[in-house]
Amino acid sequence: MSELASTREELAKLLEPARRDGATVGLVPTMGALHEGHASLMRVARERVGGGPVVVSIFVNPLQFGAGEDLDRYPRTLEADLEVCEREGVDVVFAPSVDEVYPGGDPQVTVAPGPLAEVLEGKTRPGHFGGVLTVVAKLFGLVKPDVAVFGEKDYQQLALIRRMSADLCLGVDVVGAPTQREPDGLALSSRNRYLSPEQREEATTLSRALYAAQREAEHGVEAALQAARAELRRSKGVDLDYLVVTDPALAALPTDPAPGAEARILIAARVGTTRLIDNMSLTIGASR
Numbered sequence: 001m002s003e004l005a006s007t008r009e010e011l012a013k014l015l016e017p018a019r020r021d022g023a024t025v026g027l028v029p030t031m032g033a034l035h036e037g038h039a040s041l042m043r044v045a046r047e048r049v050g051g052g053p054v055v056v057s058i059f060v061n062p063l064q065f066g067a068g069e070d071l072d073r074y075p076r077t078l079e080a081d082l083e084v085c086e087r088e089g090v091d092v093v094f095a096p097s098v099d100e101v102y103p104g105g106d107p108q109v110t111v112a113p114g115p116l117a118e119v120l121e122g123k124t125r126p127g128h129f130g131g132v133l134t135v136v137a138k139l140f141g142l143v144k145p146d147v148a149v150f151g152e153k154d155y156q157q158l159a160l161i162r163r164m165s166a167d168l169c170l171g172v173d174v175v176g177a178p179t180q181r182e183p184d185g186l187a188l189s190s191r192n193r194y195l196s197p198e199q200r201e202e203a204t205t206l207s208r209a210l211y212a213a214q215r216e217a218e219h220g221v222e223a224a225l226q227a228a229r230a231e232l233r234r235s236k237g238v239d240l241d242y243l244v245v246t247d248p249a250l251a252a253l254p255t256d257p258a259p260g261a262e263a264r265i266l267i268a269a270r271v272g273t274t275r276l277i278d279n280m281s282l283t284i285g286a287s288r
């Protein structure tokens, strides 16, 4: 049965036996509104920790929402979330209040995410990744996990958390789990629930564009981008923010990548008022 902790003390008490036994502790940080994508992260965590405890945190972190973003309308579905955790055999659910995480209001000391946070998502969401890294650092401090699992769907977030754990010597093994998709390719996201049926249809353009790029990548980066753009042109309801190919760590690709080089293609677009992101791996062939 999943045990629920709302305070730091309750959390520490529930994790006491695991610490005493030297068990491997796994953490899946979430903001709730759990869906199959989150459930898959819990399964990856379970694989990694074996018999050790899997902890899922559920916390809608105000620090990572900018003015005009959807903090208030972000779905809060604790009862249903607990059922998902129960079903996946999660040991501890940590669902603290804002005051529990930020006693005394906004923290004075925060994590500076560096230049990687200023591109892609960071460009349109200033302050977002500082808020993400600050809360993740706090969760690492509270849970003291050996392993923490994040979805590849938020690829830039995953890259930054990996970087933080390495650069600040936090000692947490940050694991990326593959994006879960609907049968028509749409990446699972808590934000999909904001889409009307027509917008839901339009939203599949993003994954179609990425799959098209994957198919053409053997002909080089430009061919991959052109294939993706051709898919995007077919759709009227998708307002593109960015479509880029980078190296897997989000650094710029060399101008002439070696055949077989691994890369990442990332896309962000608005469908109606909902901002969607997606990404996939690419294997670049000989450039022509």
Ligand code: PAF
Pocket (backbone or CB within 6 Å): 029, 030, 031, 059, 061, 064, 132, 135, 136, 154, 157
């Ligand atoms: O990906 C999310 O749900 C959030 O950004 C995270 C990592 C739980 C931090 O609040």
